[in-house]
Amino acid sequence: MLKVCNLSKSYKGSLALNNINLTIKKGMFGLLGPNGAGKSSLMRSIATLQSADSGYIEYDGICVSAHAHEVRRRLGYLPQDFGVYPNISAIRLLDHLAALKGFANKSQRKEAVSSLLIKTNLYEQRKRAVSTFSGGMKQRFGIAQALLGDPDLIIVDEPTAGLDPQERNRFYNLLCELSEDKVVVLSTHIVEDVSELCTECAIMNRGEIVLQGSPANLISSLSGQVWRGVVAKETLSQVEQSYNVISKKRFAGEIIASVVQDEQPEGFLPATVDLEDVYFATLAQAKIQ
Known part of the structure; x- marks a missing residue:
């Protein structure tokens, strides 16, 4: 379980997160909101990439700020803007990232890398330099690196940018399978995706959670x-x-x-x-x- 308690964060005097409270259980949780609502700032905080001004985040009873290294070992994160290294083949780069993630055994690392390249439909392009990939292919590579190590907490921030409809469906089918026994947080502005995929969701605006609940209950409340x-x-x-x-x-x-x-x-x-x-x-x- 992921708990966000009274979380606030400011940048140069501008309030990005204002007293955020969320409890997220296993399954897929959708975070909706317009650009500038604070979604990415919240995702970065959960992913241990920034500290809050006040409040705290817990995952499975572990304080994220106090035990960031332990949380990172269990975390898969795909940021909105995923950077890649130029002139390195996809398989070499993913192998390198797997080693950094803790895959010391070479044969296990090779198996994990090949499996993820197949899942993200990149295996046939594995020897191409990532710098030559299309936008959609780079995004799929970002998805592959986020899934290294079989994380049980997965955070994806606007994950389908640049994906065509077929790739988008393939990615969401994969996320749905993973969310059966993991916490998956999907941050997006595409309402239809949350409605179809998520068992719980929240709407953010101006750094605050303005509505939270299951899509079915929220829809029923407006019927x-x-x-x-x-x-x-x-x-x-x-x-x-x-x-x-x-x-x-x-x-x-x-x-x-x-x-x-x-x-x-x-x-x-x-x-x-x-x-x-x-x-x-x-x-x-x-x-x-």
């Missing part, structure tokens, strides 16, 4: 309060002044507006609520406050 309708461009401003419009999308050249309120607005129809509605409604409420 019967979301309405959608086609809105003409010239009347959109008036609709936004009259109703709590949480999102606007263009579909087949028309503007589809989503509204949250108890009573049905004129010209709108009941909507099937999804986690994206919860996300937009939560951010809209936070903006009002």
Whole structure:
């Protein structure tokens, strides 16, 4: 179990994390939020890459800041911007990283490296220099290094950037398999991914946790309060002044507006609520406050 207790962090006087409290059990946990919400800062804190100003983090009863080395041995981390070494083949680089991770036995290291290259669909490209990889291939290599050592705490920050739909599905299938007996924290702005994959989630905004729960319960809490309708461009401003419009999308050249309120607005129809509605409604409420 991963526990984040009263965690706060500032950068040059700007508050990045404000009294964060989370309890994350085995399984996949989704962390949603817009850019600048503090997701990456929280991920770096959990991954022992920075210390907090106040509060603490525990993993399996171990204080992360006091026993960072022990936590790192059990941790797999894929940051949002994963750097790579140029002019080194994928298999050599992953072998080197495996050695740093503690794989002293050469045959075991070779087996682990080959297995991860196969899982991430890079085995056929294993002799190519990582510097020549496409963006998606570099991201898959980052995923492979995060899984070295069979970690039981896995943190992935915007992991599918640069992946095509097929690669994205393959990666998430792998994460789902791993999360059966591990703690997997998925930080993303893609609401659909969290809705489909995570048993628990939280929404961050301006350095705070503004909502937390299972996707199903969060969706249920908004049931019967979301309405959608086609809105003409010239009347959109008036609709936004009259109703709590949480999102606007263009579909087949028309503007589809989503509204949250108890009573049905004129010209709108009941909507099937999804986690994206919860996300937009939560951010809209936070903006009002």
